[in-house]
Amino acid sequence: MKTWLRRIHLTFALVSAIFLVNLSLTGTLLVFAKDIQAWCNPQYWTVADSQILKRQNTPLATSEIVNQIDLLTPSSILFIERNESPSSAWQVRLADKSYVSINQYTGDVLLHYQYQDTFYGFVMGWHRWLLYSEGDEHPLGLLPPLASLILCLELILGFYLWVRPKNRLKRLKVRWQAKNKVRFMQLHNVLGVYSLIPLFLIAFSGLAFYFKDATQAVVEVVTLSQIQTPQKVTLSTVRQAETLKTTPENYQLDKAVASAQAVFEDAWVYRVYMPQSQEEPVKLRMRRPDESHAYSYSWSNPFTGDVIDSFDASQTSLATRVWNFKYSYHIGNFIALPVKFIWLFLGLLPTFFVVSGIYIFVKRRANPHAKVKTKV
Known part of the structure; x- marks a missing residue:
């Protein structure tokens, strides 16, 4: 059984x-x-510190940002993405699929x-669909998530x-003075055991971007609750037809x-x-202090500016918050900056596992009767 595994x-x-x-x-x-x-x-x-000080850390109004974009292109605006850092420029997505980086001051x-x-876009395209696309389609887009699924299985195996x-506990050590084959075997095992849970969850969270229904079902079973999502809100649902004669x-x-x-x-407007x-x-995506990212929403009538509905993600079920x-x-963007450096190390581990695993296999094939001594 062990040999087959x-x-x-x-x-x-x-x-x-x-x-x-x-x-x-x-x-x-x-x-x-x-x-x-x-x-x-x-x-x-980025924007200059002098501009931030001149505006007293207060960005231009949303309408002024829209007016500046209208002068640049006839393409309509899909969304305006703000940045929490005062020194980082805001990003605007246009209907023609292009973006604009704008100084918000x-x-x-x-x-x-x-x-x-x-x-960033190049690396993201490489990461998610291997840089190959045909219009809006990504023919190779299924290969990365399948690799993530295999990584999950490999970690369990x-x-x-x-x-x-x-x-087993005695084998959680590395004999640095041992031969390369033994040392790589021990490193392979030790790093695999210690990184099992965080690396498995990183791979699983990556799968959630592709196999949404299946991963949602797993989260709901584990948390014993249901995932809540905001409902679509339209102006017709609040019967404000009289405002439809107003121009954009x-x-x-x-x-x-x-x-x-x-x-x-207490929320920060993200988009x-x-x-x-x-x-x-007008839909506003907002982040409340209890949220890891912006998942709360508010909908306003664009002709009156009044709020017509809202969704507070910080008060939802455990499954929703998970x-x-x-x-x-998945990207290590929580708690503090040191977490990102830990994720940097974790991100490189699959490469190490592949290289060390192949190295061990080659060494075994070269000397099939040799036994790897793992005593400590």
């Missing part, structure tokens, strides 16, 4: 080696990709770009192979934002979604 463990590794290494390296890069991007070209992604357009033309023999130029965007912030006084039809409200935490956990 080892063969399965090896086969999975060999079949998925290229894709596991790809996920490992690109995932590691993504932990600090935006920071690297801003460091290499600060003129596109002066309204100056810093860069008009396509997502995958940036370092590897743990079983470690835990089954006796003296008369949107009360600033009042809509202020009204939403009055509902969630402002612009109406794409006369039946759509589900919403997946993104922050």
Whole structure:
């Protein structure tokens, strides 16, 4: 049984080696990709401290940002994404799928770009669909999540192979003076055991972006609760047909934002979604202090600026909060900066497991009768 499990463990590794290494390296890069991007070209992604001080850390009104974008392009705005850091520029997504990086204090357009033309977008495209796309379709997009699934299985198999023999705790040591084959075997086992839970959850949270229904079902079973999602809100549901004669130029965007912030006084506005039809409200995605990311929402009538509905994600079920935490956990963006460095190390482990596993296999094939001594 143990021999067959080892063969399965090896086969999975060999079949998925290229894709596991790809996920490992690109995932590691993504932990600090935006920071690297801003460091290499600060003129596109950051704003000067003098401008922040001049505006007393107060950005332009939403309507002024919209007016500046309208001067740049006839394409309509899908959303305006704010940044919690005062020195980081805001990003605007347009209907033509391009983006605009804008100085939120002066309204100056810093860069008009396509997502995958940036370092972060390039690495993300490499990580999620291997850079190959046909329009909006990604033919190779299923390969990375399958590699994540194999990583989950490999971690479970590897743990079983470690835990089954006796003296398992004594084998959680590395004899640095031993031969390379022995040392790599011990490192492979020790790092695999210690990283099992966090690495498994990173892989599982990655699967959640592709196999949503299946992973949601797992979260609901584990937490014994149901995942709650906000319902779609339209202006027609509140019967404000009289406002539909008003043109988009008369949107009360600033009042809509202020009204939403009055509902969630302690929340930070992450995104402002612009109406794409006369039946759509202004949707604001907001982050409350108890949330790992922005999952609360407020909907406002764009013609009056009044709030018509809201969704407080911080008061939802355990399953909902666990589900919403997946993104922050996957990228290591929680608690404090040191967590990102831990995730940097964890992200490189699949590459180490693939390389060390193949090395051990080759050594065994070269000397099939030799036994690896793992005594401590």
